[in-house]
Amino acid sequence: MNTYATVVLAAGKGTRMRSTLPKVLHPLVGVPLLAHVLNAIEAIPSTFAFASFAATTHSYHPLVVLGHEASQVENAFGERCLYAIQQEQLGTGHALLSALDTVEKLEPLPQVVLVCYGDTPLVHSEMLARVLVEHLNHQATITFLTAYATLPSDFGRVVRDTAGRVQEIVEVKRATEQQKRIDEVNSGVYCFDSSWLWPSLQSLPRNASGEYYLTDLISIAALQGREIATVTGTLDEAIGINDRVQLAAAEQVLRRRILEQFMYAGVTIIDPATTYIDANVSIGSDTVILPGTMITGKTSIGSFCQIGPASTIDQSMIGDHCIIRNSALEEATLEDGVHVGPFSHCRPGAHLARNVRMGNFAEVKNSYIGAETDMHHFSYLGDATVGEHVNIGAGTITCNYDGVRKNHTDIGDGAFIGSDTMLVAPVKVGESAQTGAGAVVNRDVPPGSLVVGVPARVLRMPQPVDSSTKDGSEKE
Ligand code: UD1
Ligand code: CA
Secondary structure (H helix, E strand, O other): OEEEEEEEEEOOOOHHHOOOOOHHHOEEOOEEHHHHHHHHHHOHHHOOOOHHHHOOEEEOOOEEEEOOOHHHHHHHHHHHOEEEEOOOOOOHHHHHHOOHHHHHOOOOOOOEEEEEEOOOOOOOHHHHHHHHHHHHHHOOOEEEEEEEOOOOOOOOEEEEOOOOOEEEEEOHHHOOHHHHOOOEEEEEEEEEEHHHHHHHHHOOOOOOOOOOOOOHHHHHHHHOOOOEEEEEOOHHHHOOOOOHHHHHHHHHHHHHHHHHHHHHOOOEEOOHHHEEEOOOOEEOOOOEEOOOEEEEOOOEEOOOOEEOOOOEEEOOEEOOOOEEOOOEEEOOEEOOOOEEOOOOEEOOOEEEOOOOEEOOOOEEEOEEEOOOOEEOOOOEEEOEEEOOOOEEOOOOEEEOEOOOOEOOEEEOOOOEEOOOOEEEOOEEEOOOOEEOOOOEEOOOEOOOOEEEOOOOEEEEOOOOOOOHHHHOOOOO
16 A cells, blocks of 8 residues: 655745735635645546556645644635644745654555645646656655746756756756756655655755755755656646736636636637636536626536626526626526626625516616516616516616615515616515606505505505406496
8 A cells, every 4th residue: 555645835924925815825716826736636546647556545635834824724724634834934845844743643654745835736636646656656765846947937947967867956046057047947846755755854954045945855865876756747837826926827827727628618718818717617518708707706607608798707606598798796696598787786695587687787686586577777676575577667776775774675576666666675566566657665565556656655556356257246
């Protein structure tokens, strides 16, 4: 049985981000940096590269090394990880050593330690698996991931001898001019033989920069004549996020990956350059995304929809055959066949049932709108329950806030709300009732009646139900 533990180094101060938020919590395509790294780690056992080892290899929860912002990160990831604290940020070698106490408590003790950095979110699980497999196959002391960079670059350089054997990784600040011209760089993913790693880390000297560099282990192993293997990946995967310029560069790479996945899965994206879709979004086939559209959070969109142009959709559920034009949705639910926009706003708790037509210039908040209901122009419905087949006339407004409380409005099936009606909540409009244009409704409207005026009064009550045919007696 092979055993490997994964340690993610994330205790650095992230000073170059100039942020109060810990670096690994900065979102990238809507997901914190660290989550990308954890996703890749957790997927190793199911990768293609790892297939022949999967059944005979044991792994553990990833162990994350954190610094002074530990509690924020622990709150975000909970029991998904194990945690270790690096009290003082004395470099990547020191950070890994801070994990030793926790690693020693693992049962069985891991033979191999896979190390990643919390700020390299683009690395694929397939690549991590390749490093691990290479390591297990070679029984190497160290195996690490390299890439070819375009120079200049701030990655550590991989120095090899004339026979191509790795001699050291040299950080840019300590590199000679000649070493700076080396384009093979360190991506920051390593596998170590654990029986060699821990004693070597404990004797790692503090270097001229006053830190303990993990990368200095390479030259130590090389001088001892130990086997050092490398795997070469792409530069995209190696992007490390040290500042917000690199954050934007990574966002661009990931965004392109996400859009391509959708396009291959049958979603038309008219203009990938102006379309932003987060990692946790799902979209059905034959949906078309028009330019200038941003779809974020945990959003799901069905098939045969048309989304955009210029729309933002966050944390929403959208059925099939929906059309959303120039509009904003947040935490909204749209059943099949709903049309929104142009220029409309569904706020949290908006639930539009089948075939609702909303907009232009309409807003719905915390309200259920029944199937086949129309609210076409300049309307606001807040804290309302609206039935089916209702017509909401232009300019209708639920006056839901009395300065203290939010009050509820109920509108029954088949009601007809005249243009410019003010519904002063709490208020109920009965089934099939009508309000006249400009009515200010501050009392409940009986089913089937017509109310008009300010304040609205009943103009016509519904015709009494004719029961004459049943009991035989005539009524006028
Ligand atoms: C590091 C590598 C470099 C490599 C690059 C790849 C070292 C010395 N250099 O450089 O060779 O090309 O990554 O992206 O390793 N950290 C701690 N505690 C510390 C210091 C850092 O936990 O005391 C963590 C950071 O949070 C970060 C990771 O280690 O996630 C890497 O540290 P960083 O300072 O970003 O190293 P780089 O300069 O990017
Ligand atoms: Ca970095």
